């Protein structure tokens with residue numbers, strides 16, 4: 168089997184055995200359901216309901232407020248209790264629509280449109296926009312914008328990111344095993360948008376069952392290949408994935424479209440299939456609830472807006488007190504301090520660990536071992552960048568290509584001195600990106 172990969176990277180403990188063999192389980196929220204109006208990059212959606220309105224699952228409750236914006240749909244039936252700022256996973260207060268869930272789960276009738284073969288390019292993109300679809304791997308970039316490059320004829324590859332390289336996460340794995348037809352169907356729809364493009368399903372080789380299944384399903388599809396990528400973190404990071412799958416390189420100031428690529432993750436492609444073929448807007452997603460502090464780790468099909476506290480209850484609660492609870496994976500996720508916050512379109516996982524090994528270790532001085540440089544997929548010098556960041560030396564940080572960091576966390580992971588390299592570099596990048604926006 169050919170192995171495709173990139174330079175750098177690490178091999179952390181993957182923890183996937185905890186949840187990978189459990190079939191996806193549907194759960195329905197019981198408590199109130201909260202829909203932040205900003206679950207995507209771009210302008211927050213604009214509420215089209217008012218306090219006291221009764222709504223059904225699948226009903227639009229907020230419309231997009233510009234090109235880089237998407238609507239939000241109710242995922243349960245109930246009454247609008249309030250429209251007010253609510254806390255989200257990042258700790259920020261975000262204007263949200265709160266539904267008093269009537270637990271009847273009554274839904275609008277979903278009406279599929281014309282078969283995709285009969286739809287024009289613009290109709291497919293508009294349908295994806297109207298369905299409220301965003302990058303569900305965590306980025307939240309509106310998918311219709313990503314699918315609208317200036318020159319669609321110059322797109323050579325539509326890549327589906329099936330790597331799922333973050334340790335512990337298995338939601339994409341289960342989706343690929345349980346609904347591979349929808350994934351391939353979604354990719355075929357995306358390929359209709361780019362007449363010269365070839366489809367690539369890029370899967371890490373620690374999922375041989377998915378590789379085999381997808382190869383079988385696409386045997387007759389000359390326009391689609393399945394690529395087995397070497398298992399290595401961060402194989403699923405956009406730049407590394409593009410390089411491993413096509414040999415093309417991008418830097419921080421380029422878009423994948425600049426090298427003829429469009430990349431979407433598994434859940435997003437399935438959402439595209441469901442929007443076009445089934446007429447369903449984005450109201451649910453798969454979330455991995457896992458970690459050694461969770462009683463019954465597994466994957467749930469979650470109605471968006473369900474509180475994380477309900478997910479942990481559905482997984483049997485905690486086995487003792489978790490030392491660390493993370494939203495997302497251990498490498499790129501962030502610590503959660505309150506479980507009473509809503510899941511959103513970009514919620515991939517809830518990870519609870521009995522030991523926070525990182526915070527248990529005191530950072531020491533750099534011993535110049537060079538391991539961070541070797542592991543860095545961005546080909547920068549993390550130890551040096553962290554020093555510049557610590558001193559707020561913007562000029563030196565930029566001169567040393569600090570913006571090429573993809574915040575993957577490899578350097579912090581590998582550093583024997585436990586220096587908070589990623590943290591320092593990330594803070595500096597955030598500052599510089601905010602300056603650029605101004």
Ligand code: SF4
Nearest residue numbers: 543545572575576578
């Ligand atoms: S400097 Fe950035 S890209 Fe390089 S290893 Fe650290 S976090 Fe990853």
Ligand code: SF4
Nearest residue numbers: 533534536537539582
């Ligand atoms: S891995 Fe840590 S100790 Fe080694 S060079 Fe990098 S910062 Fe220094």
